[in-house]
Amino acid sequence: MTDNIDTIKKCCGCTPPSGDQQQQTQSIDLSVHSHHGILFKWIEQFKFSYGVIDLRDTIQYQSKHIKHTTSIPFNELPIRIFELPPRGQEEEYIVTKESLQQVMNDLAFRSGYIIHFVINLEDDSHLWQKLTKLDLVQSGSQSRLLWQACSFLTDSIQEVEDSLRKEKEKSSMTTTKESIETIITALDLGCGSGRDCLYLAQRGGWTAVGVDNSDTLLSKMTEAANRYNLSDRIQSYNIDLEPVQSDEPYHDTDYSNRQLKSTTKEDLEKLQHLEATLLNLSPGQEGYELVNVARYLYRPLLPIIASIVKPGGFVLYHTFMVPSNGKPKRPRFLLNYNELKERFLSSKFEIIKYQETKLLEDGRPVQFLLARKPIN
Ligand SMILES: C[S@@+](CC[C@H](N)C(=O)[O-])C[C@H]1O[C@@H](n2cnc3c(N)ncnc32)[C@H](O)[C@@H]1O
The missing domain is CATH 3.40.250.10 (Rhodanese-like domain)
Structure with a gap:
C-alpha cells in the first residue's frame, strides 16, 4: 500500500x-x-x-x-x-x-x-x-473525454467565446445564452483525427467543421463523435486543401492585395474554388466565427482563411517554424520568423495573442497566433 x-x-x-x-x-x-x-x-x-x-x-x-x-x-x-x-x-x-x-x-x-x-x-x-x-x-453511456485539444486552443477559447457572445448580444439584441450559443461555428483545417473539433463540440455551443484529406483520420473523428454523442455538432469533409503546387515561390506572395505571384490564372481559379467550397460549408455561407489550424501549413490558404472568417471572428493558428528541429524539414512547412503576425496584420486583423518560438515538448519550435477580424 x-x-x-x-x-x-x-x-x-x-x-x-x-x-x-x-x-x-x-x-x-x-x-x-x-x-x-x-x-x-x-x-x-x-x-x-x-x-x-x-x-x-x-x-x-x-x-x-x-x-x-x-x-x-x-x-x-x-x-x-x-x-x-x-x-x-x-x-x-x-x-x-x-x-x-x-x-x-x-x-x-x-x-x-x-x-x-x-x-x-x-x-x-x-x-x-x-x-x-x-x-x-x-449507469448509462456517459464517458469522459480523455484526449486533449491543443493547449493554444484550450488556453484561448474562453476569451474567444466571450468576445463572440458580446458581439452577438450587441448585434442581435438578444440576451438569452442559448440563442447565442447555438450559432458559433468553427472550421478546423487539417483537423486530423479531430482532437480540436471534438473538444469544441463537447464544450457546448459550438459546431465544428473539420476538413482533412485523410479518410482514415476523419473516420476516427466521426467514430469518436458518435461514441460520445457529439455527431450532431461535428461535420467532417474530405477536401484537398492544396489544389495547386506551392513551394518556396509562395514566400514572395503579396497577401495584402491577394495577388499570388508566380501563379497561373488556372491556379488562381482553383484557389478561388477552394475558398468558395469552404465558405459553402459554413451556415448561410457567411463564414466562420473561428478558423483553427494546428500544425499544418499551406501558404496559399492564408488569404483564404482571412477571407472566410466572419467580421469579429477569430483565427487561431499554431504550427512549426524555422529552424527545423527534425520534422517537418521542408521550408514550405515551416513558418518564418514573425510570419503569422505579418500575414494577418497585412489582412488588417487585430493581433490578440502572439507567441514566437514556443518549444513543444519534443523541442520543435512553433509559432502561435490568435487574431481577430475587424467588424468593419
Ligand atoms: C500534423 S497533422 C495535424 C492534425 C491536427 N490539426 C492536430 O493538430 O492534431 C496535419 C494534418 O494535415 C492534413 N493534411 C495534409 N495535407 C493535406 C491536404 N492537402 N489537404 C487536407 N489536409 C491535409 C493531414 O492529413 C493531417 O491530418
Missing part, C-alpha cells in the same frame, strides 16, 4: 515520465485490493483530475460504472489509443480490468503509457457499496 502511494506522489512531481518511472511501473504491486486507497485518493484528493479508464466491455460499463471514468473496452484499445492524452505527460491512470497482466503488457509497454495501478471492479461488492454511498456510481 505504502509503495503504491509513493509511486503516485513521485509522478505528481510534474516531471515527464522518464526511463526511471518506466522502471517503477514495472515494479508496481498489482495486488487488487491494495489499490482501493489510491482510487479514493483520486476521488478525494485529486478530484478526478486525471484519467481513469474502464476497460470492461460496453454492457458492463453501461450497467454500472464509476462517475468521471472513461469507457474504452479492452479490445478496442489498440484502435482508440489516439483518444488518450499525449504520452509523456504527468498523467496517471487507473485501469480497471480483470486481466491485470494483460493490461500491463499490452498498454503500458507496447504504447509507452504509465499505469499506476489496476483495479478489478467485478465482484467487489464492498467497493461498489462504498462508491455508491459517495454518489459515485451511475
